[in-house]
Amino acid sequence: QENQPSTFGNGLLNLTGKDSTWSSKIGVRMQLLSISSWSKNDNGFGNPEQNFLVRRARLKFDGFVYSPKLQYKIELGLSNRDISGGSEFTRNTPRYVMDAVVKWNFYQNFELWFGQTKLPGNIERVISSANLQQVDRSLLNSQFNIDRDIGFQLRHHFTLGKNTLVREKFAFSQGEGRNVTEGNLGGHQYTTRLELLPFGNFTSKGDYSGADLKREKTIKLMLGATYDINKDAVKTRSNLGKYMVNDIGFFETDISTVFLDAMLKYQGFSFMGEYADRDSETPIALNSDGSETGDTVLVGNALNLQTGYLFKNNWEISGRFTNIDLNQEITGKEDQKQFTLGVSKYIVGHKLKVQTDLSYLTLSMGNDELMWRLQMEVHL
């Protein structure tokens, strides 16, 4: 009932209202990034590019109101990268609100969510960008994730047998991504995710956090599968990507996305694997007369494998392999393979850390690329 100061990493403020009628944890964070890249040509690596940026900066409020069974979360993006992506469908304004959601535990293990937040998609996407093992997420994520959307979610969990935790998540969403203000083009989006944790829960939600900072004493495993169907979708990557404009408005087609993923942690070792597949009824966008508009749904699949080991001194070494295999005939996109070697120093867990990684990207048609990144995260 008192507003005690927090230890570092537990929010700027941890408020509890009088008579415990509400609570609020206020957090603020920033990521400072340096990227250098070189492309391969006949003489080796050349054409250097360098960029410093405030990659992410956020302000967060979460807690409960009225009863601990009624929780809320508001997260605001502050950096230019966070708030980009506005269009006439967001009233030509920046996409400032990340999350604005209410979660109601209305009965036993059931929760009903209303508002804008992340969909129950691939694990890598749902892990907060503050809690990543490497500098940033993989190419699988950037090309296949289903991000945030607005609508309802129903969540439930139960224990199967002695140990196996099962979580079921269902979302009914607008289907055009976050911050859309102007109507709902096409149909709605339906997402179902099932998670199995055969050895029980991870410590401190470690299934949705990179690196085994808790050094799990026994093996912990999460297996997840998501099926997402976006009815009459109008964007090239389901609820993300480019709007498929045609002569009579928008080309609409059903787009399905499947994710299979796993997270394993044990004594400082962690492994994350993900497979993604996007398919569409009619992947080539058409005008009313049947001619092609030039847009295509980015159908294809991808694989991402990532592993790391955390040393006693909180230095971690990690490796990642990502393979992107978009349907070249339809999308015209070349295959991509990326190898990433990462080193992280967790000064105060994910709240204060320095991370660096080196990535080598091979393209089936273009020039290979080398990229070196250095990032610092400060999270109060």
Added chain:
Amino acid sequence: QENQPSTFGNGLLNLTGKDSTWSSKIGVRMQLLSISSWSKNDNGFGNPEQNFLVRRARLKFDGFVYSPKLQYKIELGLSNRDISGGSEFTRNTPRYVMDAVVKWNFYQNFELWFGQTKLPGNIERVISSANLQQVDRSLLNSQFNIDRDIGFQLRHHFTLGKNTLVREKFAFSQGEGRNVTEGNLGGHQYTTRLELLPFGNFTSKGDYSGADLKREKTIKLMLGATYDINKDAVKTRSNLGKYMVNDIGFFETDISTVFLDAMLKYQGFSFMGEYADRDSETPIALNSDGSETGDTVLVGNALNLQTGYLFKNNWEISGRFTNIDLNQEITGKEDQKQFTLGVSKYIVGHKLKVQTDLSYLTLSMGNDELMWRLQMEVHL
């Protein structure tokens, strides 16, 4: 002098500075909205549209500095709907600041305000969007209100006879709405409002709040009248609407707006009535050679009547009738009548509530429309 935690609904933080040299109440809120609509055709209602959105989200700071006689308020919009409306006159930036105002009680019952805030216009507009009786304001408001502007306000109040409270409000403003950074086109805007409360003050500022949550034991009534004149206005709805561009810059004309309104509350029953009228010297925008530009000032009038009854269990039922009668000859706009039936559940007053309403809109020329809305408000 202590920073005590608040009960729910009294701000995230209620700070008082050492030696009481300042105070600050920090609040945050969001409105999550679902809208569904259908238009009437020969086969009944069809063409369904559905939209989820973060309708409003705000961050607020208010309190006093130096002396309780010097108050300030800063309110920031966070949602895409809140911050839309930017243009070259706002330096092509979103309209993030809602209020930024200082209020100085310089002598007895006199207050001088400087900055950007709501003008003393129609009551429905001045009631915070957090304290509405139905999901959102009426069509009268969206078409006739004079919103926020920047400049000075002078306010005074006194008691007439035994009980009658009289309030006088005068504003001198830039006249082009909020967040304009680039000069002042046309002339200034002058607003005068007079309020009579024959049975004294409402409980807890209930005259500027929807629903009789305080269940007034005796009848409370406010009668208000506003006269607003915007000299050489350049927008179609006084300080709102579209800029009236012509061949030599902007068409300028005087636009006057009159509001007559009333609020009555008694034992859970509430009634709000408003009449609005907009007139202009030269409502049809002209080029320098006298030819018409195609823009017109939206002259006409409107009536809004709204009533509600709050049951003991904090459920409320409400009804609204709105009639919009723009001058069709000049504006080309058809007449509109809207009937709205609302149901609200005030879980913790206006701070945590669920509201739904069903509206039927009849248009003199077009197709009728049915709209169903569901909204949740969380306000810390």
Added chain:
Amino acid sequence: QENQPSTFGNGLLNLTGKDSTWSSKIGVRMQLLSISSWSKNDNGFGNPEQNFLVRRARLKFDGFVYSPKLQYKIELGLSNRDISGGSEFTRNTPRYVMDAVVKWNFYQNFELWFGQTKLPGNIERVISSANLQQVDRSLLNSQFNIDRDIGFQLRHHFTLGKNTLVREKFAFSQGEGRNVTEGNLGGHQYTTRLELLPFGNFTSKGDYSGADLKREKTIKLMLGATYDINKDAVKTRSNLGKYMVNDIGFFETDISTVFLDAMLKYQGFSFMGEYADRDSETPIALNSDGSETGDTVLVGNALNLQTGYLFKNNWEISGRFTNIDLNQEITGKEDQKQFTLGVSKYIVGHKLKVQTDLSYLTLSMGNDELMWRLQMEVHL
């Protein structure tokens, strides 16, 4: 270790984490401004213009994390003027983040900074806009300053002889100003600044604050010199101004900026002087075939002299003379001289103040202008 309320002017919140593992001071401020101007014609002064605006509004977080040797600062702009200047290079989003920087005191008097913040340029620019002696900065600053940028800074200070404090500041930056997200055009920017304080440190950082609010008992003086070189710069004012687009992308040229400045304070009297000079290898932007694009680097120099006296009652009178001498042959810009007379009332130092000033601008080719400004600052 307790979160005590602050006295006015020391932040909205002054938080110290449990076990002193972090701290955070949260501040919020706004500037409300009225500008009136007249231009001189044959009949005296005419053509009046008037504008009210929220000139600046900010939210600030600063403190340390993990150890007092590791400091951070986040400053966000809120007003439309603060956040303007977005372009395709900021992903078409407003420039919301002012500062996002980490400062590490890694060894004795050495500090390493990483992130976005002000460069060590002219003194007037580095003085916070909250701590100015007059309503706003001079024309020298608006035309010659090197603002904020992103990258690394190395800072060191030492005492020379008995009293003389010496500060050295070096910055390595992206070179295109703040909030750039899309790559680094041209080369990097290198800034070196040296400061001499022959009579030791000012009270309460008074060298970087307008007005001698501390009424220094002995003379205090700071002499500073900055040399800045922006390699292959693509903007007309080094890291500010217009992008110099040409037929093959961007015209690139080295741009150097030199500042010489001084600050003196003694018993309520203050004097600030600045000289600025911008030069370029090739000031006229060219296409690939050698034809001129029409853009030019704004080469030239400027002088700014400012002085003020603070009376016992915290009223201050100040005067400023600014001379702008851009190379007319290259830039086509006329000479400007501005005389400003200012009056400030510091109610609670720079935290709550009212300022007004009257400026007379003479142009070598155009019409003279008179400008009157009135501003209020509230800073919690």
